[in-house]
Amino acid sequence: xxxxxxxxxxxxxxxxxxxxxxxxxxxxxxxxxxxxxxxxxxxxxxxxxxxxxxxxxxxxxxxxxxxxxxxxxxxxxxxxxxxxxxxxxxxxxxxxxxxxxxxxxxxxxxxxxxxxxxxxxxxxxxxxxxxxxxxxxxxxxxxxxxxxxxxxxxxxxxxxxxxxxxxxxxxxxxxxxxxxxxxxxxxxxxxxxxxxxxxxxxxxxxxxxxxxxxxxxxxxxx
Amino acid sequence: xxxxxxxxxxxxxxxxxxxxxxxxxxxxxxxxxxxxxxxxxxxxxxxxxxxxxxxxxxxxxxxxxxxxxxxxxxxxxxxxxxxxxxxxxxxxxxxxxxxxxxxxxxxxxx
Numbered sequence: 001x002x003x004x005x006x007x008x009x010x011x012x013x014x015x016x017x018x019x020x021x022x023x024x025x026x027x028x029x030x031x032x033x034x035x036x037x038x039x040x041x042x043x044x045x046x047x048x049x050x051x052x053x054x055x056x057x058x059x060x061x062x063x064x065x066x067x068x069x070x071x072x073x074x075x076x077x078x079x080x081x082x083x084x085x086x087x088x089x090x091x092x093x094x095x096x097x098x099x100x101x102x103x104x105x106x107x108x109x110x111x112x113x114x115x116x117x118x119x120x121x122x123x124x125x126x127x128x129x130x131x132x133x134x135x136x137x138x139x140x141x142x143x144x145x146x147x148x149x150x151x152x153x154x155x156x157x158x159x160x161x162x163x164x165x166x167x168x169x170x171x172x173x174x175x176x177x178x179x180x181x182x183x184x185x186x187x188x189x190x191x192x193x194x195x196x197x198x199x200x201x202x203x204x205x206x207x208x209x210x211x212x213x214x215x216x217x218x219x220x221x222x
Numbered sequence: 223x224x225x226x227x228x229x230x231x232x233x234x235x236x237x238x239x240x241x242x243x244x245x246x247x248x249x250x251x252x253x254x255x256x257x258x259x260x261x262x263x264x265x266x267x268x269x270x271x272x273x274x275x276x277x278x279x280x281x282x283x284x285x286x287x288x289x290x291x292x293x294x295x296x297x298x299x300x301x302x303x304x305x306x307x308x309x310x311x312x313x314x315x316x317x318x319x320x321x322x323x324x325x326x327x328x329x330x331x332x
Binding site: 010023025027033034057059 | 267272297
């Protein structure tokens with residue numbers, strides 16, 4: 001039996017496949033050193049290899065004893081727990097990043113990314129279910145006006161909160177001024193913007209979702 | 223003279239820990255040391271050392287590290303603090319046991 005045949009027989013006894021390579025590496029290194037020493041003592045290579053293998057003892061017995069120390073059940077449990085941890089880690093990290101992003105947006109005044117002019121409004125209103133902060137008037141490249149806002153949901157109130165926009169700007173006759181709006185939810189609340197037509201007097205009516213209408217005078221837009 | 227397997231297997235843990243306490247060894251080195259220190263009495267089947275080493279490692283009595291020497295990877299074992307405690311305990315047990323055996327043998331040869 002040569003060195004590789006010996007190692008192959010030992011390998012076959014190890015049921016936990018992930019440990020086979022490291023076991024083979026260790027025994028292979030042992031045999032190499034043993035062969036080298038026997039050749040130094042004057043044996044030809046073939047005889048040195050045969051004797052080195054013989055001195056190792058029965059490969060099936062050695063392999064079986066090693067297998068007991070590299071138990072497949074424990075090995076696979078260890079492997080499975082690592083896979084589960086890795087699988088859990090991905091959504092956890094994604095969730096943490098989205099939480100952090102949402103928190104950042106809720107803790108800094110809402111601004112539109114493509115605004116060419118930003119004027120602070122800084123109006124706050126507290127309703128039974130929400131605290132709404134109107135942050136800015138943003139003007140984009142096309143000259144359209146937007147109100148940006150943040151709406152915190154009260155802790156005792158359902159997380160589902162309002163599914164529609166928190167605020168809209170309306171005409172005197174109750175119709176909406178302007179059209180598009182956008183909002184995004186985070187665990188702290190919602191943030192977004194709603195577009196409107198700027199009246200010549202700079203005074204707009206903002207309707208909140210609880211039906212309350214508030215008149216806002218926008219400084220600098222008269 | 224090589225001794226019967228049974229004597230070796232009962233005391234192999236004690237012998238291995240005792241050698242590793244003196245200096246960290248890789249498997250081949252450990253076997254040569256055992257053989258030399260015992261005047262060739264402990265001439266074990268070399269492969270059987272590895273299950274013993276891996277068992278000691280699983281139990282935390284020894285730890286191992288890989289070392290690259292001249293293109294060869296050696297797994298070097300050293301004894302842990304826990305291993306040293308076990309070694310001291312087993313040494314005491316062995317002394318007690320062997321002196322008891324000697325007393326009985328002395329009685330038998332009277």
